[in-house]
Amino acid sequence: MLDSWPRLQASDFPALTRGSLTTLQLNLGYLCNIRCVHCHVDAGPHRTELMDRAAMELALQVAERRRVTTLDLTGGSPEMHPEFRWLVATARGRGLHVTDRCNPTILEEPGYEWVAPFLAAERVEVVASLPCHSAENVDEQRGEGVFAASIRALQRLNGLGYGRPDSGLVLNLVYNPNGAFLPPAQAVLEADYKRLLADRFGIAFDRLFTLANMPIKRFGSWLLSKGAFDAYMATLRAAHRPENTAGVMCRTLASVDHQGYVYDCDFNQMLRLPQGGGTAPRHLRELLDASLDGTPIAVAGHCYGCTAGQGSSCGGALDP
Numbered sequence: 001m002l003d004s005w006p007r008l009q010a011s012d013f014p015a016l017t018r019g020s021l022t023t024l025q026l027n028l029g030y031l032c033n034i035r036c037v038h039c040h041v042d043a044g045p046h047r048t049e050l051m052d053r054a055a056m057e058l059a060l061q062v063a064e065r066r067r068v069t070t071l072d073l074t075g076g077s078p079e080m081h082p083e084f085r086w087l088v089a090t091a092r093g094r095g096l097h098v099t100d101r102c103n104p105t106i107l108e109e110p111g112y113e114w115v116a117p118f119l120a121a122e123r124v125e126v127v128a129s130l131p132c133h134s135a136e137n138v139d140e141q142r143g144e145g146v147f148a149a150s151i152r153a154l155q156r157l158n159g160l161g162y163g164r165p166d167s168g169l170v171l172n173l174v175y176n177p178n179g180a181f182l183p184p185a186q187a188v189l190e191a192d193y194k195r196l197l198a199d200r201f202g203i204a205f206d207r208l209f210t211l212a213n214m215p216i217k218r219f220g221s222w223l224l225s226k227g228a229f230d231a232y233m234a235t236l237r238a239a240h241r242p243e244n245t246a247g248v249m250c251r252t253l254a255s256v257d258h259q260g261y262v263y264d265c266d267f268n269q270m271l272r273l274p275q276g277g278g279t280a281p282r283h284l285r286e287l288l289d290a291s292l293d294g295t296p297i298a299v300a301g302h303c304y305g306c307t308a309g310q311g312s313s314c315g316g317a318l319d320p
């Protein structure tokens with residue numbers, strides 16, 4: 001894989017500092033049942049890295065100590081972690097809101113029939129990736145048959161009440177572009193998705209989050225291999241909106257890797273950029289005694305991916 005980091009490191013992206021921490025995003029590991037072209041964590045069925053129980057327990061302690069309100073679970077496919085159910089049930093029992101960043105095809109895998117009813121029973125917010133409403137585009141980006149499996153999984157979630165008015169079970173979808181271009185306007189695309197998915201498949205959902213592809217890891221390598229890296233960076237930089245820097249997710253979220261190390265966001269985790277831009281990695285246990293609030297954020301060229309156009313965060317556009 002080609003490494004885009006040397007092209008991102010020296011950057012004029014403006015300095016940022018943290019606000020109040022509200023969300024701990026735990027990367028439970030890189031194990032995933034599929035392998036997508038754009039995946040910025042390079043996840044797949046071949047990956048074996050998984051967070052251990054001690055790191056999960058520490059994360060729950062930190063959440064309590066720092067008055068975090070949301071545990072945001074990601075991967076890989078977080079549901080493939082053998083301790084997923086324990087973690088979710090414990091977090092919910094302690095009053096935390098839990099979000100599952102779910103690749104919906106996992107609901108269709110043999111042995112994972114428990115996932116959908118479990119998520120509904122624990123009232124977990126589901127953020128499901130569906131990068132297009134067209135089968136052709138999704139299968140090109142994520143693999144053969146992924147679209148059909150995703151549709152069946154979303155129908156199953158709807159059957160449990162997800163995405164239905166007044167159920168309180170939130171189902172959000174995630175779109176990311178199938179190439180080196182910025183996402184279209186989130187509100188317009190959300191209306192298209194709602195109409196097309198309802199008409200064709202009877203699917204309902206709450207919100208669509210549009211995310212820009214980050215020029216790092218697998219997508220960064222793809223850009224470099226196509227000679228498209230500089231043009232994509234120029235697109236991001238030309239679309240930079242300074243007002244988006246106020247809402248980028250690193251202001252209120254900390255990302256934790258499967259070994260318990262802390263980063264300013266998931267992207268920085270993949271780049272191994274220590275929290276705060278220091279040289280030494282910071283571990284979750286430090287957060288038992290020290291707040292992150294007001295500390296510097298490690299920024300570099302890839303940050304333009306969060307501020308370009310309508311902006312991009314784990315909750316979708318910043319200015320939808």
Ligand code: SF4
Pocket residue numbers: 032033034035036038039040041042043044075076077103129142
């Ligand atoms: S489903 Fe998500 S974690 Fe898995 S390979 Fe695709 S983008 Fe990566």
Ligand code: SF4
Pocket residue numbers: 248249250251264265266267268297298299300302303304306
């Ligand atoms: S990539 Fe985005 S979320 Fe991460 S540090 Fe840069 S601006 Fe913040």
